[in-house]
Amino acid sequence: MKVALMGHGVVGSGVAEILLEKKESLAEKAGSLLELVKILDLRDFPQLSYQELFTKDFSEIESDDSISIVVEAMGGLHPAYEYVKSCLEKGKSVVTSNKELVAEKGAELLAVAKEKNVNFFFEASVGGGIPVIRPMHLCLAANELKTVYGILNGTTNFILTKMIREQMSFEKALSIAQELGYAEKDPTADVEGIDACRKICILASIACKKHIYPKDVYAEGITKITAEDVAYASAAGYVVKLIGQAKLGKEQHQVMVTPALVPVDHQLSGVDDVFNAVLIEGDCTGDVMFYGKGAGKMPTASAVVADVVHAAKMPGTSLSLTWEDSTASVALPLTSCENSFYYRLQGSVKPETVEQLWGEVVWLTRKDQPANEVAFMTACMKEGEAVKAEKQLQDAVILSKIRYLD
Amino acid sequence: MKVALMGHGVVGSGVAEILLEKKESLAEKAGSLLELVKILDLRDFPQLSYQELFTKDFSEIESDDSISIVVEAMGGLHPAYEYVKSCLEKGKSVVTSNKELVAEKGAELLAVAKEKNVNFFFEASVGGGIPVIRPMHLCLAANELKTVYGILNGTTNFILTKMIREQMSFEKALSIAQELGYAEKDPTADVEGIDACRKICILASIACKKHIYPKDVYAEGITKITAEDVAYASAAGYVVKLIGQAKLGKEQHQVMVTPALVPVDHQLSGVDDVFNAVLIEGDCTGDVMFYGKGAGKMPTASAVVADVVHAAKMPGTSLSLTWEDSTASVALPLTSCENSFYYRLQGSVKPETVEQLWGEVVWLTRKDQPANEVAFMTACMKEGEAVKAEKQLQDAVILSKIRYLD
Numbered sequence: 001m002k003v004a005l006m007g008h009g010v011v012g013s014g015v016a017e018i019l020l021e022k023k024e025s026l027a028e029k030a031g032s033l034l035e036l037v038k039i040l041d042l043r044d045f046p047q048l049s050y051q052e053l054f055t056k057d058f059s060e061i062e063s064d065d066s067i068s069i070v071v072e073a074m075g076g077l078h079p080a081y082e083y084v085k086s087c088l089e090k091g092k093s094v095v096t097s098n099k100e101l102v103a104e105k106g107a108e109l110l111a112v113a114k115e116k117n118v119n120f121f122f123e124a125s126v127g128g129g130i131p132v133i134r135p136m137h138l139c140l141a142a143n144e145l146k147t148v149y150g151i152l153n154g155t156t157n158f159i160l161t162k163m164i165r166e167q168m169s170f171e172k173a174l175s176i177a178q179e180l181g182y183a184e185k186d187p188t189a190d191v192e193g194i195d196a197c198r199k200i201c202i203l204a205s206i207a208c209k210k211h212i213y214p215k216d217v218y219a220e221g222i223t224k225i226t227a228e229d230v231a232y233a234s235a236a237g238y239v240v241k242l243i244g245q246a247k248l249g250k251e252q253h254q255v256m257v258t259p260a261l262v263p264v265d266h267q268l269s270g271v272d273d274v275f276n277a278v279l280i281e282g283d284c285t286g287d288v289m290f291y292g293k294g295a296g297k298m299p300t301a302s303a304v305v306a307d308v309v310h311a312a313k314m315p316g317t318s319l320s321l322t323w324e325d326s327t328a329s330v331a332l333p334l335t336s337c338e339n340s341f342y343y344r345l346q347g348s349v350k351p352e353t354v355e356q357l358w359g360e361v362v363w364l365t366r367k368d369q370p371a372n373e374v375a376f377m378t379a380c381m382k383e384g385e386a387v388k389a390e391k392q393l394q395d396a397v398i399l400s401k402i403r404y405l406d
Numbered sequence: 407m408k409v410a411l412m413g414h415g416v417v418g419s420g421v422a423e424i425l426l427e428k429k430e431s432l433a434e435k436a437g438s439l440l441e442l443v444k445i446l447d448l449r450d451f452p453q454l455s456y457q458e459l460f461t462k463d464f465s466e467i468e469s470d471d472s473i474s475i476v477v478e479a480m481g482g483l484h485p486a487y488e489y490v491k492s493c494l495e496k497g498k499s500v501v502t503s504n505k506e507l508v509a510e511k512g513a514e515l516l517a518v519a520k521e522k523n524v525n526f527f528f529e530a531s532v533g534g535g536i537p538v539i540r541p542m543h544l545c546l547a548a549n550e551l552k553t554v555y556g557i558l559n560g561t562t563n564f565i566l567t568k569m570i571r572e573q574m575s576f577e578k579a580l581s582i583a584q585e586l587g588y589a590e591k592d593p594t595a596d597v598e599g600i601d602a603c604r605k606i607c608i609l610a611s612i613a614c615k616k617h618i619y620p621k622d623v624y625a626e627g628i629t630k631i632t633a634e635d636v637a638y639a640s641a642a643g644y645v646v647k648l649i650g651q652a653k654l655g656k657e658q659h660q661v662m663v664t665p666a667l668v669p670v671d672h673q674l675s676g677v678d679d680v681f682n683a684v685l686i687e688g689d690c691t692g693d694v695m696f697y698g699k700g701a702g703k704m705p706t707a708s709a710v711v712a713d714v715v716h717a718a719k720m721p722g723t724s725l726s727l728t729w730e731d732s733t734a735s736v737a738l739p740l741t742s743c744e745n746s747f748y749y750r751l752q753g754s755v756k757p758e759t760v761e762q763l764w765g766e767v768v769w770l771t772r773k774d775q776p777a778n779e780v781a782f783m784t785a786c787m788k789e790g791e792a793v794k795a796e797k798q799l800q801d802a803v804i805l806s807k808i809r810y811l812d
Binding site for chain 1: 541
């Protein structure tokens, strides 16, 4: 079975290594030899032992009917989308680790795959090497899924872990993450929640079987989290995590990515450093959790290769999951979403005023708390109502607003 | 697609409920209607709305060629084994939650399934509703698996959690577990590690692709764990868990079930009460963990039904994993297994004597420690060497010996 690879970056080079080095054991598992015959990349790799496989011309893959499985590890939306679509239309199964592609074009590409009776697999797009998508799709098939909560971005989790354990500022923790190679020079996609948003969109789409687009989902990053917030949270028995949430409703679903205070006895609170975890509640199983390293060259590449093996096992079939496209958004508008909130205010604000605006709250304290600062946690309320309360607040400014999990 | 069910006990009745109540959503997922047409049980259920489905005669299932999927939820080895084998031979896919059956007869039944080009699925046999087997088999396919550690029995985990959190004796904790319905009147299979042993045998067989039989695997239960051991462990930063372990070697594999001290910062230490977890180390992914409720009617039944859906999706194929049978045991003999040990001794024993026998150790202390009691932790050593040291011990008796994880 001939395999082509598009993109020889971090993940792509890992895929090539595994396909070449584990040839025998993969052949046994796939039921046929997986032969890597072409690698598309615009760069030259003269030092590689397999440099004869490289091409700069996509048509060499597209038009080669003997290639039945194509791995897309280029990243980005274009030309990945056009290439993947073309491969599927030519009757090739496609495996990708590209979360942006799946989050933006999943419904369309899955429909093409179904039509052509081939597979479009993307296990590596969420949670790197952690099995999440296939277990959700296959093993939880008898469940009605109720909620999905995830720590979906290792970079931000590393930064938050540093901030919590070592009382570090966001800026300092980010610079350490960059030094260690966990954060990119431009860390925007990670720290602003864009990466996590794509992943929760993919998980939510699997859960509700309709495409949930990132543009319809509120995503907030961790750049505004301060050491003071971490201190209040810690004193109250919480840690701060960047949480992707999907609460499944009847017609519309609450999907968002925000920092959240997580109680220390919650399963997600112990997921530290660059680790990821996805906690799924089914009506039959209750909570199940999947945990591991959510990124990195070899974990992600191994998930891609496992998809290749699965596709190779059953040629001429469409085992992929599907979800429908939707013109009307199935994501609940932010103002109608329901959450519980932590606030930190500065100014001369009376407890009665706070409770008048937000209802009953729990007051928090921290070491070295300034006299003109208060912090509290509200009950669960609509996002719109929380904003309404904020607008009526006088004589105080809101320093922080963070959601929390019960 | 016609489905028959054998056994209408706790799990079987859950399977019937899900198949009947979620007909539409399951049909959508399976691509065809899953029609429950026969239920085999020797008991009468006159109060049930679907009592017309019941039969006491296995041949009504066996000889009905229109039935393509059979669920076995009878438990026990006989006649489950004969019935399952006969169904597979007749070209029916079989789904089971019966860990004893899979642990004792897995290799043989998988070979029959492969030969007849049907499926033999048993996701529910390990971890109840937690996806473990299919993710291991499909999603980690590009990994060479190095170790599998699991908390595989909810009953013993509940008992140990009580003993740790409430400083309770084993007997008291067991009686509470029995009151709550978590432990059976005869708790032997759970508390003696027999149930966990079957499960680690299944996981180890998947990992090494050879059948590992329970008879070749050392299994020790939790009946000898005392509140004193829990106290020493706790003071040293450990909790006591019943751990199934499989360390994959080249030819032979270290597979066993024993109580073990687990460091509090280890991922398995926070798995409490009736929860289960399986931690798998692959050469590419590093550690991945699967967590959830490992037993119970609906979690387990939902895993069975998901297997039915998967089997229904691809009729006339054999998607099941396989492992080879082996006449020579591939389980490493106990004396050659390597572990680290905690010992508690009573008597007049000098520190020098202990270190002479066991090598360098770490001494432990606890509150109210009697003058004639010592406890220590050894380095990692062969099981046989530890026993040799024990035999040379004079003037002291061994009160406890528990393995520990680093």
